[in-house]
Structures are given as structure tokens and as C-alpha cells.
Amino acid sequence: MRQDTEIVDLAGIGIGPFNLSLAALADGIPAVATAFFERRETFAWHPGLCFPDAMLQTSPLKDLVTPVCPTSPWSFLNHLVEKGRFFDFMSARFETVSRQEFSTYLAWAAEGLSSTHFGASVESVRYEDGYFRLGFDDRPECRARALAIGTGRVPMIPAGVVTGPACFHASRYLEIRPKVAGRRVAVVGGGQSGAEVVLNLLQQDGPSAPASIDWISRRDGFWTLQEGGLVDQFFTPGYLAAYREMPLEVQARALASQKFASDGLTPATADEIYRHLYRRRHLEGRDDVCLHPGRNLLHIRPGGCGQTVVSSNAEGMREALEADVVVLATGYRAAAPSCLAGLGSRLALETDGALALGANYRVVWDGPDDNPIYGLNQGRRTYGVIDPQLSMAAWRSAVILNDLCGRAVFPLAEEDPLVRWRGDGESDDAGARPLPRLTAS
Secondary structure, three states: OOOOEEEEEEEEEOOOHHHHHHHHHHOOOOOOOOEEEOOOOOOOOOOOHHHOOEEEOOOOOEEEEOOOOOOOOOOOOHHHHHHHHHHHHHHOOOOOOEHHHHHHHHHHHHHHOOOEEEOOOOOOOEEOOOOOEOOOOOOEEEEEEEEEOOOOEEEOOOOOOOOEEEEEEEEHHHHHHHOHHHOEEEEOOOOOOHHOOOOOOOOOOHHHHHEEEEEEOOOOOOOOOOOOOOOOHOHHHHHHHHHHHHHHHHHHHHHHHHHHHHEEHHHHHHHHHHHHHHHHHHHHOOOEEEEEEOOEEEEEEEEEEEEEEEEOOOOOOEEEEEEEEEEOOOOOEEEHHHHHHHHHHHEEEOOOOEEEEOOHHOOOOOOOOOOOEOOOOHHHHHHHHOOOOHHHHHHHHHHHHHHHOOOOOOOOOOOOOOOOOOEEEEEOHOOOOOOOOEEEE
């Protein structure tokens, strides 16, 4: 911190991709002073799952800034140019970018921005005299007119499960690097994280290979992502505007129907897993991998010979399997960071523990409108399937900065949508209006 008590317009708590996008866009607004704080010593984005062959599920053009400010120096393309690999990247003809390379890009931005502070754990936040006061153990207090909460979601551990070296969340997989050679491994969770762990286990060969692999999923199948141009229309400002106007019950139905638009296996990962299974069964004569869809985890009991994983199947029958290592690819849950405890009941929460959001990603709280708190990755109910995705990170950052500045710093005129999400007809045939048509540009 440059002085004993720094005063800024916006302070961000947590430096993940979403607050990093906010920091990158704010860097181009000279009149806005910002500071972003992260307890880690260096930038890290899901380091426990950053497999070398894991691919991003969205275009790298949907980076920190490009969708709203393509001339920003913090774009992915500028990162390639600065690192001297633009032409090599283009020649590789990647359909998308690896998670490892995108993480390198994020770290490059985090290290280059002057507003980011690492090794800076915000221990407390209180509101006093028109400012939020951020307290630290080892640095001066920071005062801010507004806050951006970007601490992300926290690992979901099933009730009653005791974690340790032999039973842990998938987010720590590459950190722990469990010894799996000759051991029975169970992976719980049928989403992309579970699939990537299973694929990594299948790639272990010879003496390093597990004795067996069991993949357990609550879903009734190992479903792949719904992809394509029409599905991608859900990840646009036009759809978000329509979603925000839906009645709550319609929003709930929309969220349920769009589950696999954002929360399925990438086809490439699913196909690679299947090829491994085919080779093992039909070419190598091995029967050491079993997939268990439609199972609901009941409990995991440590024992003298490992872990007993107990689940119930679709018929309600209990099943048990033994494992030496259990990887919990059980997802993440919403949570407000503990440093906000000083604001107590002044903050409104959703039933799942997320901060309740209103317009412009403002957290609902009883303080002055001039002191907004913005919630990033807190609004799945109020902002839909888009909210936790990288696709709209830059657009959301622009909405927040426009709101903070009280003017359109970033023009966000809505494109004429290819899909007419909102109807404007009458309630009966007699007064029905003709369907609108697109106009050529």
C-alpha cells in the first residue's frame, strides 16, 4: 500500500478471473482508483485441476476484456503478442485454448496490473462514515467507497464425510498427487472435474496404474455439454436481459433445462475416456474400471482396509464398494467470505448461502446506495446459467463499472438478437401481433 491508509473508489476481495476482469477494465479509467486483494502469495486458478491436456470450454476471445474493450492491453491476443507466440498459436489451429495456457494469461494480467495485491488477506470489513474499512493483519487499513466480492465458490463436501490424505476434494488433486499405483480409486461426481480426474487415472500405465477405478455419479448418465451456436445464445446479453424479466417460476424452469449447457462433460474428454475403456476391455482384456451412474452417495466410512463408499441406486438398493483413495468431484457451493461477518445481518442472502443480488450485480444490503457492494459469481438464481461462466465476465465487469461511475464508460448497446427470447404479443388470438423479423444490417 502506498500510504498509511489508502482510499479507493472500489476494493475487490479475492483475485480470481472475475475480479481480475474488473481490475483489467478499471485500469483503463484514470478517474477510478481501485485495489484488489488476494490472500494467496501468487495468482492461481484451480491449480489442483490444471491438467496439461484440459481444454477451456469457451473461446479465448471471451477473455478479461475483449467482449467490451478489444483495444485493452490486457487481452488474450495482446498476451500472445507480448510473449512472442501469436503466430505459433495461430498456426496450431486450436479449436479452443488449454486451461493451462489461459491460466498463464490470467497470471500475466494479475502480475502486470498495479491494482492487484497478493499475500493480502482481508480479515475484516466494517462500514463507517461513508466507507468500507478493510482490515489486514500485516498492512494498513484500506478505505473504499464500494466493494467487489470475488472470492468464488467453495468446495462442496458431502455431509458427514471426513476428508484427509485418502479422501479429498478434486480441487486438491494435483496438489496432493495421491499415490494410486496398485490401489483402488473411487471418483465421486459425474461432471467435468470428475471426468478429468478419471481420464488422468486412465492415463497412468504400467507400475503407476491404479488397481481399479470406480466412477460414481448421481446423474443418470455421463452427459456431455450441449454445444453449438444456438446453445451459445444463452451466453449473450440479449438472453440475460430476457431472463431477468422472467417470473421466478419461469427462471427456475429455464435453469433446470439449461443444466447441460454449462455443466456437462466436454465431448473430447468423454470420447477419450470411452476410447480408454474400449481398449482396456476389448484389446487388453482388463476389467478394472467400472462406471456407476444413477447413484446417490450416502456416506463414506474409513476402515482398516481403506474407505467404504456407500450409495443407493435408482431402485433404492444400497451398494458398497471398497477404495483406498476417494476423490470427491462433488462441485462447489456459494458462500460469502468470512471477512464480511462485521456487516452481519445488513447483507441479504439466498437460501443457498449466496449473496442476494439486485440490479447491476449489487448485493442487497441496508446501506446507502452510494456505497454499493457487487457480487461476482453469486447470482446464479438472479442472473441465470451465465453467472458462473467466463463467457460474460467482461460484460459483467463493464456493467459494474458503468454503475460505479454513474455513466456509460463502456457502451453496452444490446445487439439485435438472433433469438427472440421476449414475446410482445397479446393474450388471445384476436389481438395477436405478427412475429417480429430480423432486419438486415
